[in-house]
Amino acid sequence: MTIWRPDPSTLKRPVYASLAEQIARAIADGSLPDGTQLPVQRKLADELGIAVQTVSRAYEDLARRGLIAGETGRGTFVRSLRREPEPPYLPERLNELIDLSILKPVCEPIHLERMKQALGRLAQDVPASALLSFRPNVVFPRHRAAGAEWLRGCGLEISPLNVTVTNGATAAQTIALMSTAPPGSTIATEAIGHHTLTPLATYLGLNLVGIPVDEDGMVPDALERACAEHDLRAAFVQPNVINPCAILMSEARRAEIVAVARRRDIALVENDVLGPFVERRPPPLARLAPERTLYVTSFTKIVMPGLRIGYLAVPDRYVAAAANRHLVTMWMATPLMAEIASDWVTDGTALDLVRWQRRTIHARHRVVSEALSGIAYRSHPESLHVWVPLPETHSEAAFVAHARAQGVAIAPGQSFRIGEAPIPPSVRISLGSTDAAQLRTGLAQVAHLIHAAPEPALLAI
Structure with missing residues (x-):
């Protein structure tokens, strides 16, 4: 039986993320069945012409996502059927990625200052109870x-x-x-x-x-x-x-x-x-x-x-x-x-921070309207995210994987499906999980991927 191998010609920067996505897609489509032993890191690095450290980072990423597991003295294996659902967001923030996957408010120094002040007051007058x-x-x-x-x-x-x-x-x-x-x-x-x-x-x-x-x-x-x-x-x-x-x-x-x-x-x-x-x-x-x-x-x-x-x-x-x-x-x-x-x-501190957040999210929505001009999406001026239906030509899982390979993490719509009925391919994009400049860059990349014809390898997973 032919053992599946990643295609080095489709690797993109960051290479470790691109390699991890290739392996993840192979697991999803059955090319790498449960229990399959993955190549030793050095051997795979030699085959692909990349550094061992790059393969190691890809394996670490896949292990964090629950897709593979290492066994001491035996090697690395595709993890048996996952019993736990995979969250729509990145479990850890990776420096190379613009993370638009996790839903959170905008946070700036004002938040740290208010909390430091609160902790200082509490230290001076904490109730015994x-x-x-x-x-x-x-x-x-x-x-x-x-x-x-x-x-x-x-x-x-x-x-x-x-x-x-x-x-x-x-x-x-x-x-x-x-x-x-x-x-x-x-x-x-x-x-x-x-x-x-x-x-x-x-x-x-x-x-x-x-x-x-x-x-x-x-x-x-x-x-x-x-x-x-x-x-x-x-x-x-x-x-x-x-x-x-x-x-x-x-x-x-x-x-x-x-x-x-x-x-x-x-x-x-x-x-x-x-x-x-x-x-x-x-x-x-x-x-x-x-x-x-x-x-x-x-x-x-x-x-x-x-x-x-x-x-x-x-x-x-x-x-x-x-x-x-x-x-x-x-x-x-x-x-x-x-x-x-x-x-x-x-x-009144809580309400003051709510008002600050509301003004900031309004500004983030103005960034969205510019970056996603001409693209249909669902939002509200006070939502912390936007919901973007994908063109019929795009596979949702492939689109999310391609965006991540291009340095942008977004949440797949299927993560929010309840029940067996299918839902249209879509993605959720958080507006508060990074700064405004990175949000603009990430949205521009998403818009580019929506407008571009999908790569043949990414049409389906």
């Missing part, structure tokens, strides 16, 4: 009150007793799903949705149903059908522009989703991590259906990535369940981070 207590009810009354104040800015009027302080949105989402859907039950979400929801549902023993989306978000009639067919317990909805397609769901559509939830008596988990960031937004689902909606928001996407604190607003019927599930999974949020978040909510 933040360091010495095991009891959440002793630690968090002030933080819940600050959470209720922040949630008012998100459009909710809620008692502090209904606020759970969490270590960010992911923790809040986990608690919400555990509180509304027991293992073995089914939940619905957008067919192009949250990329961590699929593995999270798997770990929690939940079944996921993808609901089609249109220009206004989740389709109510499709949700109604899913309720009839699957005995749904909850729907996970992202009505504001954090969803991959950057859709801001209208108030009328929100009311229709709420009507279905009430007719079918299902819970709603509303993921609104942008909170007050989107200025002219309709009222949250949690305001339209407060009796059944668990509302999630946090600071990491709009204030600062390192401020890993979130709020889960919980209806009365789920308060006890949410409290117990928080205890058994995380016990309580990190008190020191909660102290900083509460101080920033009450003294």
Whole structure:
């Protein structure tokens, strides 16, 4: 049997990244089946006429992505079938790449300065309970009150007793799903949705149903059908522009989703991590259906990535369940981070940084409109990303691989697919993960690849 080898004539700079992508494509299309032993690094370097260090870096990149694994004394092998999903973003930042794959806010020296000031104040006046207590009810009354104040800015009027302080949105989402859907039950979400929801549902023993989306978000009639067919317990909805397609769901559509939830008596988990960031937004689902909606928001996407604190607003019927599930999974949020978040909510720092981020993202969208002129894409002035459908002539996986070989990392649309229904080839591009100059350069490269005819080797994977 002929053993597959990389084609040296198609290697591009940076060579290690190009080599890694060739091997990744060969694994994806079956040319390198699971368990195949890869060539010894020095031998492959000699065959390709490149440095051993280049092959070593390519293998290291593939190992980080979970595609290969080394075994002491035996060699390097294509990893057996991956049991864990590959994230849409780069797990590590590589210096040679312009990383537009990970969704994050713009960060500049102002953020470091504000955090240093907060840590200085905390060092001088840290509450004893933040360091010495095991009891959440002793630690968090002030933080819940600050959470209720922040949630008012998100459009909710809620008692502090209904606020759970969490270590960010992911923790809040986990608690919400555990509180509304027991293992073995089914939940619905957008067919192009949250990329961590699929593995999270798997770990929690939940079944996921993808609901089609249109220009206004989740389709109510499709949700109604899913309720009839699957005995749904909850729907996970992202009505504001954090969803991959950057859709801001209208108030009328929100009311229709709420009507279905009430007719079918299902819970709603509303993921609104942008909170007050989107200025002219309709009222949250949690305001339209407060009796059944668990509302999630946090600071990491709009204030600062390192401020890993979130709020889960919980209806009365789920308060006890949410409290117990928080205890058994995380016990309580990190008190020191909660102290900083509460101080920033009450003294206005958090909202000041939100306004700064909004102005900066508006400027980033102006860069996008220039760089992607003539290319159809989905966005919103206050989305942290854009969603770019690809021409029919391009394979999505090949396009992402080609962009990376050209020095730009972007997120493949398939990473956001929920369920088995195919979605059109697309990519998500983050606007805050690098500086404005690199964003402009990366977008120019993406535009060039869209306009160019795809290389024959990249038509399909």
